[in-house]
Amino acid sequence: MQIDLLNDQGQAASKVDAPETVFGRDYNEDLVHQIVVAYQANGRQGTRAQKDREQVHHSTKKPFKQKGTGRARAGMTSSPLWRGGGRIFPNMPNENFTQKINKKMYRAGMASIFSQLAREGRLAVVDSIKVDSPKTKTLAAKFKAMNLESVLVIADEIDENLYLASRNLVNILVVEPRYADPVSLVHYRKVLVTKAALEQLKEMFA
Secondary structure, eight states, X not given: OEEXXXXXXXXXXXXXXXXXXXXXXXXXXXXXXXXXHHHHHHTOOOOOOOOOTTTSOOOOSOSSOXXXXXXXXXXXXXXXXXXXXXXXXXXXXXXXXXXXXXXXXXXXXXXXXXXXXHHHTOEEEESOOOOSSSOXXXXXXHHHHTTOSSEEEEOSOOOHHXXXXXXXXXXXXXXXXXXXXXXXXXXXXXXEEEHHHHHHHHHHHO
């Protein structure tokens, strides 16, 4: 498998050999969907909460007499059938949303995403991504010269200048290989991988 090596103008200068085990797999849509959903679910904090009929603020007085009104009998206004009443099965703040994904499945799913990106031309390799100063303007101009607007950069090493220069760019995310996640890979239009990071991805997902 060969992937384009981009120059400073964003043009394909040459090709780089990439392992078939990571960048040449068939696309498994069901597996990719599963790891994306699991990643998003595991990121949920579970802080939402609702009140049951015991917790809502209400009076214990009977709303109206039992008989003679023609209405359905009611004991108190905290009933889940009433507006403002408690929920029957409320969401609790300690709710657990985590989903377990086996390591083998996760590696196969990530490799499937990388392979599909390579086939669609959304994956490219660069020698390195560095900036001389922690200036957001400098890094933005660099990506603009490469004609890249929405890009995920997977760099083997992120120094302080690169971190500070990239953190305020809305459509650009710079991460190390171990922090590459399936949601970001699917979200960004272009994925740039440095040569050294390519070897790390090979060790992680091959």
